[in-house]
Amino acid sequence: MIRLGLRLAVASGREAAVRLTIVAAAVALGVGLLLATVASVHAVNAQNARYAWLNTGTPSTRAAVAGVDPAWWLLREDYFHRRSIGRVDVAATGPSAPVPPGVAHLPGPGEFYASPALSTLLRTTPAAELGDRFPGHEIGTIGPEALPAPDSLVIIVGHSPDELARVHGSRQVSAIASTDPGRCADCGVGTKSDGIKLILAVVAAGLLFPLLMFIGTATRLSAARREQRFAAMRLVGATPRQISVIAAVESTVAAVAGMAVGFGLYLSLRPSLATFTFTGVPFFPADLSITPLDAALVALGVPLAAAVVAGLALRRVRISPLGVSRRVTPRPPRAWRLIPLVMGLAELAYFIGRRPITTDGQVRAYLTGFLLVMVGLVLAGPWLTMVGARLVVRSARRPASLIAGRRLTDNPRAGFRAVSGLMLALFVTSVATGVITSIVADRGAPRTGSVASTSLAKMFWPQDRTEGTPAPTVEAVPAGLRTIPGVQQVLLVYANPLDHPDIRTDPTTVGRPSEPGVTSCVELARSPAYGACPAGAGVAEVSADLIGYRRMTTQSDAPWRWEASPIPADGLARLPLLSVVVNTDGSTAALEAVRTTLEVAYPQGYSPGTISEFEADFSRKLVQWQQLADVVILASLPIAGCSLAVSVIGGLSERKRPFSMLRLTGVPLGVLRRVVALESTVPLLAVSVLATGTGFWAAHLFLSAQMQLSLRPPPGAYYLLVVAGLVVSLGIIGSTLPLLARVTGPETARNE
Incomplete structure (x- = not known):
């Protein structure tokens, strides 16, 4: 029966050849897409494994290791041309301090490792726009085992222990984190793979459902003629088992051919699939791999499924061969x-x-x-x-x-x-x-072309300062900030002493929500894009970035009117700074030069951003x-x-x-x-x-x-x-x- 089934599948004329070709093409598409989806899930997991070391220092990864010299560790995010830069500041306290993947040893004071993409940017970008943010010189590049993506911007900057210990947020670590961010509750870097798998599952369903319908339609091509042929075989003495074997052989031949083409389709599409940034960054081509178990399941499962489908399609023949030959109307x-x-x-x-x-x-x-x-x-x-x-x-x-x-x-x-x-x-x-x-x-x-895209703000929140470190004052503002080409206005925002009800001195303001900062209405009038003061006011209550949460959430660029503050204008200079806000002409050179200047002047806290x-x-x-x-x-x-x-x-x-x-x-x-x-x-x-x-x-x-x-x-x-x-x-x-x-x-x- 197997030999007869093979002959009927490949040597029954043009009609059989067309049917075989169409079914094989449908199966090839299905196998290719199925393998691509499985490989994408593996790629997310592989990429997450390379994110893990960046979460070193989180509470769930900060277990002490006996006999190991701890290292000071600080992870921060920077920006360049709207791209994120992962900056890791480290300081070894001894020769056995833990070393992250991708580097031979921890950099010392005045040294740093950079990823290949960032190393290229450092060589081709003016130092005032990027290189001056990172003290010292490059001693090597970070290997791919520590990079989530081929174009990742990552830098590991070395310091002395005393220097880094004084920086807010730095922690002592005895081991490099290796926990998958998808399974780490307090990891801030990486992909929550469950969410990506949900999206991939929906995509797979959206692709495979139409494809399964295509396969089903293709297998029914000339179904009436095949059913008549099988029914005739039944009438001349063929058993249901023999008919099922012949049908299974026909379907399996097409499935095996389609499966082989599907594997080739997956391999040819893998380089292109690596460029899809559905996790935020591209993949290394090697990430999009399948395991031997995956390949075995597909290689065995697809022909088996084809045989099962063929058997189900012949249930009318097995039940009543005469019913098929007489073309009974289905229920x-x-x-x-x-x-x-x-x-x-x-x-x-x-x-x-x-x-x-x-x-x-x-x-x-x-x-x-x-x-x-x-x-x-x-x-x-x-x-x-x-x-x-x-x-x-x-x-x-x-x-x-x-x-x-x-x-x-x-x-x-x-x-x-x-x-x-x-x-x-x-x-x-x-x-x-x-x-x-x-x-x-x-x-x-x-938003582009508005203050939301041209204005940088460096914040000095109290929680971002090491205990005992005073807040910056007016005297600490870099003198050269206003001379950078493209800078249009530099505004200072001071901490609002009336921001919290327990320190308010004016009883008429108690109960009214206030902004965390205050600024001079005279300075604010020179930059109307940031809003306006009420008539006659000398000081206004403003947000730290002079844009505000309400304007950000409403996506509005209309002029904003701030509330007046009872603080006298001549008392502003005695207050601690809350932020330095710089408005530029929006050019990339101006934005990056301002960012670099502010980071060098104020190394603690978050990087300035728009x-x-x-x-x-x-x-x-x-x-x-x-x-x-x-x-x-x-x-x-x-x-x-x-x-x-x-x-x-x-x-x-x-x-x-x-x-x-x-x-x-x-x-x-x-x-x-x-x-x-x-x-x-x-x-x-x-x-x-x-x-x-x-x-x-x-x-x-x-x-x-x-x-x-x-x-x-x-x-x-x-x-x-x-x-x-x-x-x-x-x-x-x-x-x-x-x-x-x-x-x-x-x-x-x-x-x-």
């Missing part, structure tokens, strides 16, 4: 098929106001809900197609409409199968677009999510189009005899073309509306539950994409119509 679908769809939407709605606290809980809640919705759409599709077909029959006024409606009513599963892949593609596209559009509308993109830079961190995450959504859209729509083309062509092949008989009875060819067009177009348009509406509703439920947001209308590009997809689908249907004249001639009726 109509029932309304129970709507239950999984309703359950999936109900689960997403249930978590509104009940969002799980843990990431694992959110993965289970939302991923299960979306999978239920997708399964529900597939199950409900035939029933909805049948309902729509019955409406077409009731309103039919022409023979083509009546014939198409009757055929869809008799076998709605076949009619829906042709458009099922497109339906899932539209659903995933609607969900991705709805979620990302709403988040962008709520959070906003980084509101736009902080907003850019979140914007990069949106870009990553959008990239994943684009992958889903660009991959799923062509897959759905291929599935539609295969289904329509397969339907024409299986209906050659009835159509040829209709032509012999005098039915015009144009009527038959309208029948085929209606049979494909009615389900296509119906499921498009259903999938789009369900996708937006699911996105709204997810946004309400996870982020307390409402769905915002998608941009015009989304509508153009949907319309283009439908036009292409209609074009695919139209391109198959000329085949009718060739496959429905009189010779078809004689040969059948």
Whole structure:
């Protein structure tokens, strides 16, 4: 039987070869995407492992190690051209001090190691803009085992123990952290891999569901002819077991061929996949690897699954071979098929106001809900197609409409199968677009061309100073700050003594929220972009960066009016500084030179930054999510189009005899073309509306539950994409119509 199955699979004429090729191509796409998804999960884990050492010094990683000289350790974040720089200041207290990965030994005072990308920047950028921030000279580069990404900007700066011990935030450590940030509650650097795995799981589902529908459609190509052939074998004495073996061999041959091509597809796509920054940074190509166990599971599982699918497809032959040869009309679908769809939407709605606290809980809640919705759409599709077909029959006024409606009513599963892949593609596209559009509308993109992108602020919060260290005063402001080319204004913000109710001296201000800083209204009037004082006021209560939380969250660049302060203007100079705010012309050279000057003058605390830079961190995450959504859209729509083309062509092949008989009875060819067009177009348009509406509703439920947001209308590009997809689908249907004249001639009726 195995030899006969191989012969039927590869030597049964052009029809068998076409079927084998299409099934193999579908399996190749599925295997390639599956391996890419598994490799992406491994890449996230590998990248996180290289982030781990940067979390040295956190409470969960600060265990003492006997016999080891501790090292002083301080991790800070810096910026350059809106890119983050990881700066690690270290000081060894003895020869056995722990050494981070990627370097031979800890740098001494006046020495530093830099990552290759940062080393290049230090050589090609003026020192006043970058190099002056890091005292000393470079003694080597950091190896790739310590770099999360090929272009990571990381520097390890050496100090003396006495010097670093006086810096706020530095800690003594006896070991380098090795805990995965995804499993570390207090680790601030790295990727929470559970969240990435949730996104990857949704992406995989969005890609694999249309692909599985494509594989199912391809395996049913010429299904009627194959079922007749197997039924004839049964009638001449073949056992159900023998039929199953033959069918399994045919499907396994295609699956094995497709699996081999799929592995090659994954290997060819791996370098390109490494550039997708869905964790914020690119991967090393070696990160995107699969384990031998992964390869073995795919190599064995895909052919096994193909054999199982083939066995399930032949259940009608095993039960009643005569029933197949007599073309028994299948039972109509029932309304129970709507239950999984309703359950999936109900689960997403249930978590509104009940969002799980843990990431694992959110993965289970939302991923299960979306999978239920997708399964529900597939199950409900035939029933909805049948309902729509019955409406077409009731309103039919022409023979083509009546014939198409009757055929869809008799076998709605076949009619829906042709458009099922497109339906899932539209659903995933609607969900991705709805979620990302709403988040962008709520959070906003980084602002450019305003004070939010041209102004740098160096903060002197009390909690960022070592105990006993006084706050900076006016005399400590660098004299050369105002002479940097591109600097337009330098404003000083002083600590507001009335910021806390327990130290207020004016009883009329108690109970009124106040800003943490105060500044001179005369100076503020010279920079109207930062707001204005009330009429007649000499001092205003302002935020530390002169922009403020309210302006940042409202994304407003309109002039802001601050509250007046009762503090006299001539008393400001006696107050400690809260921040130095520098407005520039927005040029990169000016921003970086100001940042370097402020960091050298005030080495403690956070690096100076702009509101736009902080907003850019979140914007990069949106870009990553959008990239994943684009992958889903660009991959799923062509897959759905291929599935539609295969289904329509397969339907024409299986209906050659009835159509040829209709032509012999005098039915015009144009009527038959309208029948085929209606049979494909009615389900296509119906499921498009259903999938789009369900996708937006699911996105709204997810946004309400996870982020307390409402769905915002998608941009015009989304509508153009949907319309283009439908036009292409209609074009695919139209391109198959000329085949009718060739496959429905009189010779078809004689040969059948």
